[in-house]
Amino acid sequence: MDKPTVTTSEVRDLLTHFEGQEITLDKVRSELQIERGTKSFDAVRNIFLRLVEARVIRYISRGNYKVIMPVSPVSVFGQDREHRPPFELIFPRDFETGMEMDFANNVTIREGDLITIGGVKSKGKTTLMMNFCGENVDKLPILMGNEYTIIGEDGWEPQPRWFNRMEIMGQWIDWTDENGQDKFTLMPVHDDYAEHIVKHRLNLIDWININGERLYDIGKILEGIKRAEGRGVTIVALQKGDGADNPRGGQFVRDFSDLELLLDGFGSNEDDILLTIKGAKEKNAPIVGNRYSYTIRDNGTKIVNFRQVKQCNTCYGKGYTKTGKCDTCFGAKWTDK
Incomplete structure (x- = not known):
């Protein structure tokens, strides 16, 4: 009996392990154990096209993509935030006077x-x-x-x-x-x-x-x-x-x-x-x-x-x-x- 066709959810789950990295169609097929000639083999390409539109991945060249690293907004004034003082770095001193630069x-x-x-x-x-x-x-x-x-x-x-x-x-x-x-x-x-x-x-x-x-x-x-x-x-x-x-x-x-x-x-x-x-x-x-x-x-x-x-x-x-x-x-x- 043929294996079920790979789903978008399965591909997305795999891509979470490659966030910020480049990946190829062949790599995805290998990881998911998809053989040439199966419905899933061609389905991966179609799924990738949809994921490019959804900005989950970015097209680089034929068969090559980059998995986009998810980014969340940073709240600036919407929460109490600690005011960090300057870093207390001491600069070199004149050995004879003891005075910092x-x-x-x-x-x-x-x-x-x-x-x-x-x-x-x-x-x-x-x-x-x-x-x-x-x-x-x-x-x-x-x-x-x-x-x-x-x-x-x-x-x-x-x-x-x-x-x-x-x-x-x-x-x-x-x-x-x-x-x-x-x-x-x-x-x-x-x-x-x-x-x-x-x-x-x-x-x-x-x-x-x-x-x-x-x-x-x-x-x-x-x-x-x-x-x-x-x-x-x-x-x-x-x-x-x-x-x-x-x-x-x-x-x-x-x-x-x-x-x-x-x-x-x-x-x-x-x-x-x-x-x-x-x-x-x-x-x-x-x-x-x-x-x-x-x-x-x-x-x-x-x-x-x-x-x-x-x-x-x-x-x-x-x-x-x-x-x-x-x-x-x-x-x-x-x-x-």
């Missing part, structure tokens, strides 16, 4: 925010990330990325250069709790970051490697991270070309960043850094475009002489005048403001 008071960081740090190679990305970690270590941050771990003889272990820096910073930061256990969590994750983000926590990723031919992928990576962090905050370091206005990935990075910081060299001293506020979604002062300089000391652990700078009025930011190196900025292109 002065623009920190003009930036509001919210739960679910993403901070991106685009830096030229060897221009202090890891120093800034480690200082963010140190200042916020009591929030039990999560660390992952290419700078922190390597594969040793017995499995994953801290990257030696990074571990040396952590030991130095241990002179003024309590990295461990009363039981001698790490307050932070070091994860040997170098890819698929969104899958390892810890929800409602401070996550730091230093740094994300991107294929030069697929820079647009960074948009999807950052979008996935923001969706995964819940009420937490994530700080991501990215590579930037020397003199470039954005990190690698350009506008795809800007699309998802709530605070954008850029790091470049400052003058001829390789340990002098120029920090630019490229963008900030929530601020209480006109800080976007402001530039600051500081010096990195003690094997990339300390930030000192943090101050705001402006373009040199003598050489107009060129570093040189008609007579040679600028006598005002000494070729740095910037002067203290």
